[in-house]
Every structure is written in C-alpha cells, then in structure tokens.
Amino acid sequence: MPMMNNSEHQISPAYLREPVTEEGRNLVELLSARLPEVAAGAADNDRDGLFPTDVFNAFRKDGVLGATVPKELGGLGVDRLYDVALALLTLAEVDASTALALHVQFSRGLTLTYEWQHGAPQAQALAERLLRGMATGETLVCGAVKDHWSAVTTLTPDGNGDWLLSGRKTLVSMAPIATDFVVYAQWRSEDGPIMLTAPVVSREAPGLTVLDNWDGLGMRASGTLDVVFDNCPVAAENVLMRGPIDAADDAALAGQTVSSITMLGIYAGIAQAARDIAVATCGKRSAAPAAAIRTLVAEIDARLFALRSTTGTALAEADLLSADLSGDLAERGRRMMRAFQYAKMIVNELGLKIVNDCLTVVGGSTYVNTHPLSRLYRDIRAGWFMQPYTYPDGVDFLSAQALGIAHDNDYMKARAAQSAASR
Numbered sequence: 001m002p003m004m005n006n007s008e009h010q011i012s013p014a015y016l017r018e019p020v021t022e023e024g025r026n027l028v029e030l031l032s033a034r035l036p037e038v039a040a041g042a043a044d045n046d047r048d049g050l051f052p053t054d055v056f057n058a059f060r061k062d063g064v065l066g067a068t069v070p071k072e073l074g075g076l077g078v079d080r081l082y083d084v085a086l087a088l089l090t091l092a093e094v095d096a097s098t099a100l101a102l103h104v105q106f107s108r109g110l111t112l113t114y115e116w117q118h119g120a121p122q123a124q125a126l127a128e129r130l131l132r133g134m135a136t137g138e139t140l141v142c143g144a145v146k147d148h149w150s151a152v153t154t155l156t157p158d159g160n161g162d163w164l165l166s167g168r169k170t171l172v173s174m175a176p177i178a179t180d181f182v183v184y185a186q187w188r189s190e191d192g193p194i195m196l197t198a199p200v201v202s203r204e205a206p207g208l209t210v211l212d213n214w215d216g217l218g219m220r221a222s223g224t225l226d227v228v229f230d231n232c233p234v235a236a237e238n239v240l241m242r243g244p245i246d247a248a249d250d251a252a253l254a255g256q257t258v259s260s261i262t263m264l265g266i267y268a269g270i271a272q273a274a275r276d277i278a279v280a281t282c283g284k285r286s287a288a289p290a291a292a293i294r295t296l297v298a299e300i301d302a303r304l305f306a307l308r309s310t311t312g313t314a315l316a317e318a319d320l321l322s323a324d325l326s327g328d329l330a331e332r333g334r335r336m337m338r339a340f341q342y343a344k345m346i347v348n349e350l351g352l353k354i355v356n357d358c359l360t361v362v363g364g365s366t367y368v369n370t371h372p373l374s375r376l377y378r379d380i381r382a383g384w385f386m387q388p389y390t391y392p393d394g395v396d397f398l399s400a401q402a403l404g405i406a407h408d409n410d411y412m413k414a415r416a417a418q419s420a421a422s423r
Contacts, residue, residue, distance in 0.1 A: 175223050
C-alpha cells in the first residue's frame with residue numbers, strides 16, 4: 001500500500017465513523033445508495049438461503065466490485081483497511097450476508113494489489129490480469145482455504161510443465177457468482193519438502209464443481225459453498241508458491257491481516273444494527289422503560305463504543321504498518337496480527353453480548369425467524385469461526401506472544417502440516 005502524505009486525511013481511530021480518504025468516502029456513498037435495494041431482499045434471502053445476485057449485478061454497474069483495485073488498473077483505488085471496514089460496516093447494518101460476500105472480493109483486491117506491486121514477475125502478471133478484470137466487475141475472485149474434512153487438496157505435475165488440482169474446499173463465500181478461485185493446496189515433491197501453493201483456477205476449468213450445499217445457521221445469503229476439484233488443469237503461470245509447510249515465516253501474517261481484518265467491520269455493523277433496533281423499539285413504547293431495560297441500554301451503548309473504538313484503532317495501526325516495508329518484516333507481521341486479534345476478541349465477545357442484550361430489551365417477539373434481531377443474532381456468531389483465528393487459535397497466538405512460547409503462527413501452513421501428518 002502507498003505511504004501516506006500530508007495532503008490526505010489523517011487516520012483517526014475515533015469510533016470508526018468517517019472514511020479517511022476520498023476513495024473511501026466514494027465507496028461508502030456508492031454502497032449507501034444501494035442500501036434500500038439490499039434491505040428489500042435481505043429477509044427473504046436469509047429465509048430461503050438465496051444469494052443476492054441482483055445486488056451484485058448492481059455493484060458491478062457502480063464499480064463497487066473493483067473498489068480495492070488500484071486506479072492505475074481501472075479500479076476505485078480504495079487502499080485503506082480502515083475505509084474498507086467502514087464500507088462493510090455500512091452494508092452489514094442492512095445485511096451481513098451481502099457484506100460477507102462482498103468482503104471476499106475486497107479482500108482479494110487488497111492482497112492481489114500487493115502481489116502486483118511487490119511480487120515476482122509471474123505473480124505480478126497474474127495479479128494484474130485478475131485485478132483488471134475485477135475493475136470491470138467481470139472477474140470475481142474467491143479464496144478457497146479450508147479443506148473439507150473428506151479430502152486434502154493437492155497439486156500435482158501433469159507431466160507437461162503444468163499442473164492438476166484435486167480436492168475439496170468448504171466454506172467458500174461468494175461462490176455462486178465467482179469466476180476464479182485462489183485455492184490453497186499442497187504439492188508433494190519427490191525429493192523436497194511439502195510445499196503450500198496457491199493455484200488460481202477458473203470456474204470454467206474441467207473438473208471444477210461448485211456445490212449448492214449451504215444451509216448455515218447464519219450468514220445464510222452469503223453463498224458459502226463447497227467447491228470440488230477433480231484433476232482440474234492449471235497452467236504453470238497461474239500457480240503461486242507459498243513455501244514449505246514446515247518453514248515458519250511470520251512475515252506472512254501481514255498478508256493474512258490485510259486479507260481478513262476488514263471483516264471486523266461486518267460484526268461491528270451487526271452490533272450497531274441490533275442496538276438501533278432495540279433503542280427504536282423502546283422509543284415506540286408508551287410507557288417509560290423499566291430500570292433494568294435502561295441499564296441494558298446504557299451497557300449496550302458502552303460496549304458498542306468499546307467495540308467500535310477498538311476496531312478503529314486496530315485498523316489504523318494495521319494501515320500504518322502495512323505501508324511500511326522498511327524494517328523487520330516478521331515483527332511487522334506479528335504486530336499487525338496482534339492488533340487484529342486483540343480487536344477480534346473484543347468484537348466477538350462484546351458483539352455477541354450486545355445483540356443478546358438487544359433481544360432482551362425488545363422481548364419475546366425476537367424469538368422467531370422473521371424478526372430482524374433473530375437474523376442478527378445468528379449472523380453475529382459467525383465471527384467466532386472466522387480465520388485467522390478461531391477463538392482457540394487466537395488464544396494460542398496471543399498467549400504465545402505474551403509468554404514467549406514458540407508457536408507456528410501461520411495458520412494456513414499449520415493446517416497443511418497437520419493434514420500432511422495425518423495421511
């Protein structure tokens with residue numbers, strides 16, 4: 001990401017309220033104009049588990065699908081994590097499922113931009129091709145990280161200089177409309193270490209099947225599906241090598257932070273939406289709220305202030321660190337991930353308490369699927385399962401950092417090593 005200059009708005013961690021760049025402001029305005037359209041279908045899509053394809057077609061027309069693509073490649077040029085998270089927060093206040101799916105596209109834009117700016121020539125060429133397609137809205141790129149329990153996803157040489165990909169990935173959001181998948185796979189060379197690779201596979205590749213199998217508790221309209229790969233051909237120029245699975249490299253934590261930290265905005269948006277519903281409901285009642293309800297409202301607002309302030313601070317720090325490549329890159333990665341994980345723990349714990357208390361404030365009418373707080377209650381829980389890290393992994397990381405305990409912090413390589421050891 002580019003270094004900041006004095007002509008730009010200075011980053012402020014205050015409450016995650018205003019964009020810090022004009023590009024971010026433009027994105028928030030574009031999304032805000034579409035909120036009525038998103039809201040109109042949110043309840044039905046949640047009930048039926050339907051992906052909001054029409055909304056994403058509208059985003060394509062607006063240029064939103066290329067928001068995090070550099071202007072030089074035709075995108076909107078939003079490069080601050082703070083602004084991306086704020087945009088997702090704005091959308092999640094209306095529908096978290098739509099925000100989660102859009103996060104996938106935003107995330108790939110941010111990480112591919114780094115490859116375009118700093119990667120090897122092959123990675124730069126691949127990233128530029130994808131980014132230019134994303135800028136027009138014709139290319140939608142999913143990350144396929146988590147292996148299904150039934151298969152380890154592997155890459156093998158085809159004997160002609162290219163590759164074949166086989167396996168199955170689960171929990172791939174935005175999959176119904178994705179055109180390309182960045183797939184994390186293992187390559188077992190004959191005389192070397194097991195390598196983690198990231199082949200980029202077209203949806204049209206022979207042997208690739210997107211399953212229509214999502215029936216989640218929450219985020220039901222996010223299109224979070226399984227993808228199966230059966231000897232899918234992958235050209236050599238479309239494979240990124242990520243290194244041996246047993247080689248620790250904390251510099252990679254910076255990229256993982258950039259890829260995922262903006263999701264915190266989604267859960268902040270859910271908490272804000274729940275709070276607004278609860279307060280509005282109290283305002284419509286003829287009698288003054290009971291003391292217990294007033295206590296809960298005060299606690300909800302205090303927790304929301306802490307949640308948003310912590311998130312904004314972590315995003316501001318991640319932005320500052322991501323712009324600086326001059327020092328120890330491993331320590332940079334650890335600092336970015338620590339800020340992310342501190343905030344993630346706060347967001348997960350306080351967000352769930354906020355939404356739960358909002359149900360109590362509103363009352364028993366919330367305990368049916370048709371009530372908007374019911375959807376928010378189910379959606380807020382998804383944050384606990386998102387990598388990096390899930391709650392147990394986050395505790396392991398933060399406690400190891402505090403106590404100086406040796407720990408493999410790269411969850412993707414750690415997962416690959418675990419699956420390789422079990423085979």
